[in-house]
Amino acid sequence: MTGQVSHSPTVVIVGASLGGLRTASALRRSGFDGRITLVGDEPHLPYDRPPLSKEVLTREKRPDDTFFRTAVFFEEQRIDLKLGAAAVGLDAEARSISLATGEEVDYDFAVIATGARPRTLPGTGDIDGVHVMRTLADATAIRASFDRGRRLVVVGAGFIGSEVAASARKRGMEVTIIEAADQPLVMAVGAQVGERCAGLHGLYGAELRCGIGVTGVDEESGSLVVRLSNGSTASCDTVVVGIGVIPNVEWLEGSGIEMDRAVICDRYMRTSHPGVYAVGDLASWENPRFGRRMRVEHWTNTVEQSATVARNIVNTIAGATPIAYAGIPYFWSDQYGHRLQLVGLASDDEVAFVHDPPGEPGMLALYRRGDRLGGAFAIDSMGPLMKMRRMLFQEAGFDEALEFATSL
DSSP states (O other): OTTTOOSOOEEEEEOOSHHHHHHHHHHHHTTOOSEEEEEESSSSOOBOSGGGGTTTTTTSSOGGGGBSSOHHHHHHTTEEEEESOOEEEEETTTTEEEETTSOEEEOSEEEEOOOEEEOOOTTOTTOTTEEEOSSHHHHHHHHHHHHHOSEEEEEOOSHHHHHHHHHHHHTTOEEEEEESSSSTTHHHHOHHHHHHHHHHHHHTTOEEEESOOEEEEEEETTEEEEEETTSOEEEESEEEEOSOEEEOOGGGTTSOOOBSSSEEOOTTSBOSSTTEEEOGGGEEEEETTTTEEEOOOOHHHHHHHHHHHHHHHHHHHHTOOOOOOOOOOEEEEEETTEEEEEEEOOOSSOEEEESOOTTSSOEEEEEEETTEEEEEEEESOHHHHHHHHHHHHTTOBHHHHHHHHHHO
16 A cells, blocks of 8 residues: 555554454554554453453452553553444445444554454343353353352353353352363364363363253243253353354445455455455454464464554555464463463364373373374463474474473
8 A cells, every 4th residue: 555645544443352452552563653543342441351251250350450451551552542332334445434423434544353242042132140251241240140149051161161160160159061062172172182171170060061952041930941952951040151253244244345254364464455454353364374264263363463464554554565474373271270272273183192191180182284283282281382382383293293292
């Protein structure tokens, strides 16, 4: 776009969350001196999501403790906040974004960072005590529900569901986890490693029922009854649903931006419209490191993509070459006082378990990808896991990585 902007350029970032904040901050650090507008549908200042399912639920943190920055930061960085104003449309030809307030915000560059929303259980929208976990309001409502009740059913044993279950157990609640797959976290870490993760729930007193679906939730005599596909039921005071997310892209319909249940980006995180980028949960991009299109719902991925987008906007203005985002997926989860970490891509093609003492949760597993190391998963083995992460960046062979991991 160099030569096309005759005035001080304006960047509008839609999504006042991790990706939006990090993009705005990275722009200022990269020397961008134009106007930055950060638009968010929630009324709050940008906040960190990982503590919501952990410290906020256990009451180790107040909801306000999750805010990334105070209002003073945005004033000092000259970031114009438009909070409580959802984006409802994007006109790429006019370079304008429409807000639910009726306002039109013009841009030279736009960054789409509206994230994703949780999937819900059909027919439960009007039932008190049935929650999803995504926003600050969700965490506040679940924490209040924990204060009133002692029994929890979690639907979905993914990372979020497992964290909520662990937080509830820390507060002394009775916890039942319902998982439709045969093992928890199968899509994320594979069946073999998922089986090891299942043991954590039992070790800390949570009941895990796998291979069972939920057919409905009823209200009976002041309690909730979760009906299951095998004909059994689970009674509780609170239900938390963690069965995946849906990218928030509906507001882009009619914009002409290419989508396939996510925003399609190239390796530079550019969408099909000039000057429009996307980051985070809703961005599907060409990852040159893996030679495939990816969409990653991880905190670290969003942070790294935001830095790439900020750099590419500045490079475009300067007429410099853009840089590709070739990130390696990395995710962590804190459960029952243990840290679970995944780096790279999981596969059941070949999984090698190392640092796996019997009777203890701690372990390290390596995944093969062809003749190379494809990924690694660890519980309480942070040092070895970080070494495997470096080997992934070096594109190390699987046998080399396995020999090195075994020697640690």
